[in-house]
Amino acid sequence: MHRLLEGLVVVEASRGVAVRYCGRLFARLGATVTRAAGGDDAAIGYAGEAGRAYGRWLDQGKVAGAPASADLVIGGQDPADLVEAAALAGRLDAVLLELTWFHAEGPWTQWRGTDELIQALTGVTYPFGPKDGPPILSQGHGPQITAGVTAFNAALGALLAHPRPGRVSVNVFEAFMCLTETGAVSALMEGGGSVRLGVNRFVPTYPCTSYRTADGWLGVSTLTPAQWKGLCGILGRPELAEAPRFATTVERLLAADEIDALLAPLFLARSTAEWVALSDAARIPATPMPDLAELPKVDHWAERGAFGPFGEGEITAPNLPWRMMFGGAAPALESGPPQAPLRGVRVVDFSMGWAGPLCARTLGDLGADVVKIESESHPDWWRGWEADEAGDPPPRETKFSFISMNRNKRGVVLDLLTPDGVSKARELVAGADVVVENFAAGVMDKLGLGSAVRRELNPGLVAVSMPAFGAGGPLSGIRAYGSTVEQASGLPFVNGCDGWAPCLQHVAFGDPIAGLFAAAAVLSALYARERAGGAEIDLAQVACLFQFAADAVVAQQFTEGPLPRTGSRRPRAAPTAVVAAGGEDCWLAVAVDGPRAWRALCGVLGRDDWADDPTLSRVEGRAARADAIEAALASWAAPQDAEFAAGRLQSAGVPAAPVLRGDVLAYLPQLAEAGFWPEMERRYVGRHVIPAAPFAYDGVRPALLRPAPILGEHTEEVLDELLSAGRTRA
Structure with a gap:
């Protein structure tokens, strides 16, 4: 791993998991990170020796001692730790990163926080579990890991600014809202309510579940009519695709028990590998589901170096979820002001849905000029699936998931299936600092915009590609949704209860998490661009979730047989x-x-x-x-x-x-008083609520400069800029 952040000095002033995971990212990317002393890691992870081993993973690459100066002090998550961290930052003339459970404004400011409570308060717990309850708390430190990478992104942005802000504020509650913020806005603006339909039953997709095969488990996700038809075909039951009661994904979800009774016996006839191959040929998202013991040994992940030993080498755990290749001279990044450290950075965003757009939105929140590329025939699928856009207002301009995820961007229409569209896209790439894309592996190459072309056009470019399984390896061709990503991650064998089939905790857990890690990779490469050159970042969305399974992967190595699945109970805290x-x-x-x-x-x-x-x-x-x-x-x-x-x-x-x-999150006083739900004005929908960035510099959140673009809203403006730039070069 290149030491992209070499020269930075970071001091941890707390033993909280969120603080330590943030510090781990800095350390693994080359910064000198001093860990806080004290504490017993038997009370984290899976407790006991497994907890202590997990603590060693969190502290991998860090040093002991007290530096004479530092760039960043990370404090939190308890008030006493924050006071000490603030004093230390003052003595070291460092930026203070304060990482708390809740925002400093609001009725929950003084509440005690834990990972379990953050799950409950963000709406993540409610839909997970049996239909009649109780809802189930997921295992692990997911909220704190999410806050750790969110804090890393905010802190590295601050360190890129000139002058640097004195204080960066992040809280675990708002960071974990990344999983539910779009649904909360949609519920407020469009109507609808939250439901719990049972294990592996999430709106709007079915089948979106795990099936036992002849030799293991298969994760299947079918959303579109073509995918449902293809699944019925490979199972030898094409007539099911024609049955009116299964015509739509919502109707299939309501008939999930009947569908499982029909399909589950059929999957037992073949191996997991056979079903994956058949599904791939039929363009159906389906993945092997390795358990925790199998996961680090999967050929695909071994080839990508996704796991490795740490400490004395006796324990295996996840590495960072990306690979990077560098080359090509690149200018130094010009620092922006404290409230917009990426001002002057141009991002060309080819991504759609959730993961890639969240990465680009994060860069936009930091001040980058984000240009979102779509076409009339292939708009961002979060605008909706409707073919007929004749409504008033157009249905594709009223989807609040899209609106929430694409603020602070300009929108351009280019048909990448035509020579003219590709030519203009190449011009944009040639003048960009960053490219973001989350197509399936190989799609950008087919469009004439793959890594080799990008490097020729712009050697100093930082480009992140984020297919579910990464751009290389035996599984890289698997089609995937966010549900597929979680199905492949090992987490379905962690959460839930013994006797349950491997289960999802969220309809698309992998999507927003991958977006946050993609932003972290891009920011790290930008920080080192002058020294390391341009970068091609090959991120595997599934590997991002390995960071959430790390405590379980470690604990499995201390356990005979499968790791117990204990519902909401956990060995480190009771009750x-x-x-x-x-x-x-x-x-x-x-x-x-x-x-x-x-x-x-x-x-x-x-x-x-x-x-x-x-x-x-x-x-x-x-x-x-x-x-x-x-x-x-x-x-x-x-x-x-x-x-x-x-x-x-x-x-x-x-x-x-x-x-x-x-569906109640948009009404919470805690979020309202914290300023998490500002309003924007947008054509077709008028005044609307939008989620704010989950961080602040010196107490001020990043500015909301633009609502999400109308399809093609800025095409003429951006293409005129290209023409002007061409004349200047001439």
Whole structure:
């Protein structure tokens, strides 16, 4: 791995997982990172020795000591740690990155945070689990990992600015909103509500599930009519594609049990590899689903170097999720001002959907000029699938997922299937600093815009390609959605309960996460461009989710047989549970993360006997009596409003939160008071809510300069700039 950030000095002032993961990214990219002392990593990851090994992975490449100066101090996530970090940043004349659980404004500012509570509050937990409940908390430190990479992007942007801002603010809650912000805006502006339909049942796609094969598991996602028809064809049941009751993806979702009963026996007839090959030929997203023990040994990932040993070499864990190739002279990046560090950087965004557009949106939030390329025949699919655009307003201009993901961009229409369209696209690439694309592997080559062409046009270009499985390796040709990415990641064998089929926690978990990591890769390459030259970044979206499975991959190596799947319970904290509160389908999440929180819970429940019981002073003792403790908690919560009950527990010092539906997030006082839901004006939809950037410099969020473009809105403007630039060169 090239040491792109060599010369930067970073100091961690906390042992929180989010802080340490952010620091890990800096360290693995070549910065000198000093880790904080103290703490027992037996209380993170899967606890015990597995937790300590996970802690060593988080600290890989870091050093001990106290530097005389630094560029960045990372503080958080507790108030006392932030005070110490601020003082340290002042002494070292460094930028302070403050990484908290919640924004400093809002009713939850003083709440205690955990990964479990952030899942519950962002709407991620509610749709995951049995239809009748309870919702299930996902395992791991996903919210903190998300916040860590979000903070890395914000901090590296700050370090590119001149002058640098004094303070960068990121909070875990808003960072993890990347998974649900578009749905929240759509629910507010278009209507609709959140639902929980059962395990592996997510709107709007079905089948979007796992099927047992002759030798393992296959992950299948079918959204379009052509994919459903192709799936029925390879299974030898073409008549199912003609059945009216299965005509649309929503109708199939409502008939999911019937469909599974018809399809599941058929998948047992062939091996996973055979089904993947047949699916690929029929253009159906389908992937092998290796378990945690198999995952690091998969040929594709071995070839890409996705896993490697660390520490003394006894443990294997994920590496960074990209490969980079460098070459070609490139000018130094001109620093922008503190509120727009990438001002002057031109990004050409060929991407569609969620992952690539989020990467480009992040760069736009940092001040880059992002030019989004679409065509009349192939617009961004988040504008919708409608072929007839004769409505008033046009349906493709009213989709709030697209509108949320594409602010701060200019829109250009170019038909890349014509010589003229490709010619103009090449001119844009020749004058760009960054190219972003998330097509399937090989598509850009077929369009005449592949890496070799890009390097010839612009040797100093930083280009990121982000197919699901990366641009090289045996699995690189697999078609994929965000669900496919999670199906291939090992996470379906981590979450849920023993006895369940491998299960998804989200309809497209891989999409936004890959977008954040793509932005991290681009920013790192831009930082080093003058020294390293232009870069081709080959990012595998699936490998981004390995970062979320790292604690489980490590724990598997300490476990005989499959790693247990324990629902909402986890070995590092007990009780951790979701219990019913007052009202229909209302739930309360509680995560007791230490002795102080346990004694506080006992006080709320009126169980002084438990507080005095030495066998319950340790997490192992409480885990052994989890059924009784959770029953008492459920009895206490049952007559109360979930948010009221959570507030009572938080006031006593117990981490707790209501399990919120995604359709209420746009109404939350916490987000409103934090300024997370600003408004913009856009043709066809008028005044509308938009999610803000989940970071701030010196207390100010990045400016919202443009609403999402109308299809082709800036074509003439951008092409005139090309013509003018051509005349200047002549």
